Amino acid sequence: MISPSDFLSLPFDDWVNIFVRDWLVPNFRPVFRAMQWPVTQVLNGLSTFFNATPMLIFTAVLSLIAWRTSGRGVAIFSLIALIFIDLIGLWPETMTTLAMVITAVFFCVVIGIPFGVMAARSDIFRTILRPILDVMQTIPSFVYLVPIVMLFGVGVVPGIIATIIFALPPIIRLTDLGIRNVREDLIEAATAFGATPWQMLVEVQFPLAMRTVMAGLNQTLMLALSMVVIAAMIGAGGLGLTVFTGLGRLDVGNATAGGVGIVLLAIILDRISQSLGEARAMRGPSLLATIRSLFSLRANKPPAEVERAG
Amino acid sequence: MKPKIYGNGLYKIFGGDATTAIDLLKAGQSKDEIYAATGQTVGVRDVSFKVAEGEIFVVMGLSGSGKSTLVRMINGLIKPSAGEILIDDVNVADCSDEQLRNVRRNKVAMVFQHFALFPHKTVAENAAFGLKIRGMKASERRERAQAALEQVGLGARGDSYPDELSGGMQQRVGLARGLASEPEILLMDEPFGALDPLIRNDMQQELLELQRTLKKTIVFITHDLNEALALGTTIAIMRDGVIAQTGTAEEIVGSPADDYVAAFTRDIDRSQVFAAxxxxxxxxxxxxxxxxxxxxxxxxxxxxxxxxxxxxxxxxxxxxxxxxxxxxxxxxxxxxxxxxxxxxxxxxxxxxxxxxxxxxxxxxxxxxxxxxxxxxxxxxxxxxxxxxxxxxxxxxxxxx
Missing domain, CATH: 3.10.580.10 (CBS-domain)
Structure with a gap:
């Protein structure tokens, strides 16, 4: 059979090689190096903080947060899960992974929310952004690991940058969606009272999109966690490294332990971040009230819902 | 006396460039003919009106008559395709964003059919919205929002959220939000349309009561002729984007301008309209x-x-x-x-x-x-x- 390749073959792989190796790397390496700086700062801060916090205090605080945001069940689960992680000897790795994941999510939020807002405001921007997000979500992460190593080198920070690329799309998409779904009549009302575009965003659009944005944050967090093993391939540490080295040495026990650690961490973070997005938490008691109720003997139950006016 | 709001030769064509459509309209073509020729919808055509200070100007028409479009032109939510709207000499149809915002913040407030209250804000915060947008200090705006809520009889519900209130109460909050910024002009887009008939009646009476002391210039949109007759100092009846007749309740019922208006007024209880x-x-x-x-x-x-x-x-x-x-x-x-x-x-x-x-x-x-x-x-x-x-x-x- 005749096929087009009999007449013409495109050296696509060569093109990419030339683009990355001969143009991007020599010309922009310093730029990419500089981009690492903020990530390094945040990561170091968090990592030092988590590793310096005694295990018992950290467990207590996280369980408390879980209790306040998602109820007693999640709190008990967190408590047991964290103790279990400590018992199987993976506490430092877990803290490292947590620091990495939170760093990645932090930058996803910092980059993703403004992009989402811009996408919601401008159809043109959105049209340009959409295929890029599609590529980011569908391209296998192994494909961009190599160029990342070429540009950023090996280590934890390049691992985090790979994670950011992978985990960024949901928060952009859902910020865009959340803002676009704000009721048209509320936008009209705010306009009618003379709101500037910024006031519109801060007073009306963003607070009302918050639920959807938090759902995006939850997805971003989960994607970031799922990247930790892959990031370990380019030198990131933590639980991912435990799994990765376990795999390399056919050490099923160690790999499984690392895997279980990731799963437990994932469940805790998922439950907490999910309940942050629920409407009740949004409108819940203020921070002060929360702290006060923590110190009262029994959690003050909110008074039975105000009787609905007929 | 100089009118507070003066609309002159207003057109609104939805869907693209309006010049051809306006020329066709001036040549006497109908709404349907224009839709067939250009694919554009005529919202409002050649409407002129004057609203005197302190009166309730009711625009009455069925859905699709262009009344909502007309009221939105007054605060610039919809930009007219042609014509001018003067509010105290400022042409809101053609002014900078900054000027338009100033008019909206200080002169014209609006009350919406489906209340359009912000669900994430308390009743008091909703009432204070216009003031916050204007940049007023928190303590002062809380005070004024509370005063506005008391005016509409909701002084005790400031900490509730809108979804905890009934429809009638929600619209009172909408009204309080409008009144709190002490506008000279209040635009009301079918404000009682979504309420039960009994509550609607109460609200009409309360509005009249409030108006007796406030003396705002009110533009009130409704599809209910009885409501128009009960509230309006002047009534404009709209049909297919034009004003069919403007006049007092007695003029509308007593001498309808055409068959359309006459058909509307036929079932009206005349004893409720004519004064001694x-x-x-x-x-x-x-x-x-x-x-x-x-x-x-x-x-x-x-x-x-x-x-x-x-x-x-x-x-x-x-x-x-x-x-x-x-x-x-x-x-x-x-x-x-x-x-x-x-x-x-x-x-x-x-x-x-x-x-x-x-x-x-x-x-x-x-x-x-x-x-x-x-x-x-x-x-x-x-x-x-x-x-x-x-x-x-x-x-x-x-x-x-």
């Missing part, structure tokens, strides 16, 4: 100081009436019947002794509906203003004739 003054005859009272019983008799004979009102020092003193006058004349008594004060009175603004019970007595109804001066008289038979008027007209039409 509309059927009053000029009063020809006697003066107690100068006239005696004999003059009274002569006057009644001349006019062919059975009773005549008597004033004393400008004020209505009583009524004298022919029989009483002739008895007084025969007995040589003063006109004063023949007077009776047992006769019906009403204010010139009272509706015919309120005259029914008075029309049963033998004497004509005296219309007196707040100073007690006689401004006119209403003969009982005129009351019934005015109410019957419409049916006669219809019968005549059928005959024709």
């Amino acid at each position: 003054a509309s059927i009053a005859r000029p009063a020809t009272p006697l003066d107690l100081a100068t006239d005696n019983a004999e003059v009274a008799m002569t006057r009644m004979e001349e006019l062919g009436i059975d009773a005549v009102h008597v004033v004393d020092d400008g004020k209505l003193a009583g009524i004298v019947s022919y029989r009483a006058a002739s008895a007084a004349h025969r007995d040589g008594l003063d006109l004063k002794d023949a007077l009776t004060d047992d006769f019906p009175t009403a204010s010139p603004e009272s509706l015919l509906n309120d005259l029914y019970p008075l029309a049963g007595t033998e004497y004509p109804i005296a219309l007196t203003d707040e100073k007690g001066q006689l401004t006119g008289i209403v003969h009982p038979q005129d009351v019934f004739q005015q109410l019957a008027n419409e049916e006669e007209e219809e019968e005549e039409k059928e005959k024709a």
Whole structure:
């Protein structure tokens, strides 16, 4: 059979090689190096903080947060899960992974929310952004690991940058969606009272999109966690490294332990971040009230819902 | 007097460049023809109106008549395709964003059909929204929002969230949000349309009550003619993007401009629309100081009436019947002794509906203003004739 390749073959792989190796790397390496700086700062801060916090205090605080945001069940689960992680000897790795994941999510939020807002405001921007997000979500992460190593080198920070690329799309998409779904009549009302575009965003659009944005944050967090093993391939540490080295040495026990650690961490973070997005938490008691109720003997139950006016 | 809001030659064409469509409209083509030719929808065509300061200007029309588009042009939510809208000399149809924002923040507030309250803010925060946008300090705006909530009877619900309130209460919050920024103009887009009929009635009365003290310039949109007649100082009836007729309630019902308006007003209870003054005859009272019983008799004979009102020092003193006058004349008594004060009175603004019970007595109804001066008289038979008027007209039409 005749096929087009009999007449013409495109050296696509060569093109990419030339683009990355001969143009991007020599010309922009310093730029990419500089981009690492903020990530390094945040990561170091968090990592030092988590590793310096005694295990018992950290467990207590996280369980408390879980209790306040998602109820007693999640709190008990967190408590047991964290103790279990400590018992199987993976506490430092877990803290490292947590620091990495939170760093990645932090930058996803910092980059993703403004992009989402811009996408919601401008159809043109959105049209340009959409295929890029599609590529980011569908391209296998192994494909961009190599160029990342070429540009950023090996280590934890390049691992985090790979994670950011992978985990960024949901928060952009859902910020865009959340803002676009704000009721048209509320936008009209705010306009009618003379709101500037910024006031519109801060007073009306963003607070009302918050639920959807938090759902995006939850997805971003989960994607970031799922990247930790892959990031370990380019030198990131933590639980991912435990799994990765376990795999390399056919050490099923160690790999499984690392895997279980990731799963437990994932469940805790998922439950907490999910309940942050629920409407009740949004409108819940203020921070002060929360702290006060923590110190009262029994959690003050909110008074039975105000009787609905007929 | 200079109008507060002046709309002049307004057009709104939805869907792209309007120039061709406007030219076609000016050439006399209809809405449907334009849709066929350009694919554009005509929202409003060649509408001009004036709203005087302190009046309630009601725009009434069915859905699709362009009334919501018209009201949104006043605060620039919809930009007219042609024409101008002047609010105190600022043309909101053609001004900078900054100017438009200033008008919206300081002059014109709006109340919406489906309330459009912010669900993430408390009632008090909702009421204070306009003030916050304007950049007012938190303490001051809380105070003013509270005052506005008290005006609408919701002073105690400031900490509730909108979804905890009933529809009627939510719209009160909407109204409080509008009033809190103390605008000169209040735009109300079918504000009571989403409420139960009973609550709607209450809200109308409350609005009138508020308006008595606030004296805002209100543009009120409705699809309900009864509501329009109950509230409107001036009423504009819209159809297919044009104003079919502008006038007072009495003018609209009494002399509809075309068949469309006439069809609308047919089922209206006329006694709720016409004021006593509309059927009053000029009063020809006697003066107690100068006239005696004999003059009274002569006057009644001349006019062919059975009773005549008597004033004393400008004020209505009583009524004298022919029989009483002739008895007084025969007995040589003063006109004063023949007077009776047992006769019906009403204010010139009272509706015919309120005259029914008075029309049963033998004497004509005296219309007196707040100073007690006689401004006119209403003969009982005129009351019934005015109410019957419409049916006669219809019968005549059928005959024709």
